[in-house]
Amino acid sequence: MAKGFAIHNAITDHGGVVPSTQSRSSQMGNLFVRAGDGHMCPKCRCWSIVIKSHDHVIFDGKPVAYVGDKLSCGATIQPQQSHVVGESGGGGGSSSNNSKRTPKFDEQLQLADDSSINSLFKYIGYKLQVGSNLHEGLLDSEGKTQRVTSEKAEEITNIEFFFKEKIPYFYELDQDK
Numbered sequence: 001m002a003k004g005f006a007i008h009n010a011i012t013d014h015g016g017v018v019p020s021t022q023s024r025s026s027q028m029g030n031l032f033v034r035a036g037d038g039h040m041c042p043k044c045r046c047w048s049i050v051i052k053s054h055d056h057v058i059f060d061g062k063p064v065a066y067v068g069d070k071l072s073c074g075a076t077i078q079p080q081q082s083h084v085v086g087e088s089g090g091g092g093g094s095s096s097n098n099s100k101r102t103p104k105f106d107e108q109l110q111l112a113d114d115s116s117i118n119s120l121f122k123y124i125g126y127k128l129q130v131g132s133n134l135h136e137g138l139l140d141s142e143g144k145t146q147r148v149t150s151e152k153a154e155e156i157t158n159i160e161f162f163f164k165e166k167i168p169y170f171y172e173l174d175q176d177k
Helices: 095-099 118-123 170-176
Strands: 025-027 038-041 046-049 104-107 124-130 133-138 148-150 156-163
Touching (some): 124 148
Antiparallel strands (some): 038 046
């Protein structure tokens, strides 16, 4: 079963809130919480950090935390939201017809760049393993992958970013404009 990523200000079952300690990696604008991020647990009254649970998705050298991951005090990260997209009907129509529609699961990853060199993104390729499907492509000008949809929730098990073409020099980036 697929699990959601823990995002900025993730809540715990101890009533705590875990902020993201980085500002570069996000999903649909929500910053990722990673192993080692911590908070003051209101129940245990101690500093508690997210414990590493995998090596599947790594950003800036640290694994991204998932919903259900544990913290050092024993708390568990709780779900905040899910990216489920349903279809909406246009005006009249039977409600029983709408209830038979299958929800679609929709994900898109964004590679954040603090230096604002967006023209570099078009040279970066990616491979994204979602369930048993491999998706490949180039990032768009905002550093985003193509949207990946499926009929059921599937785990992102592998992400690779690489230079697809020759790496440009900075003066060549200015010539592209």
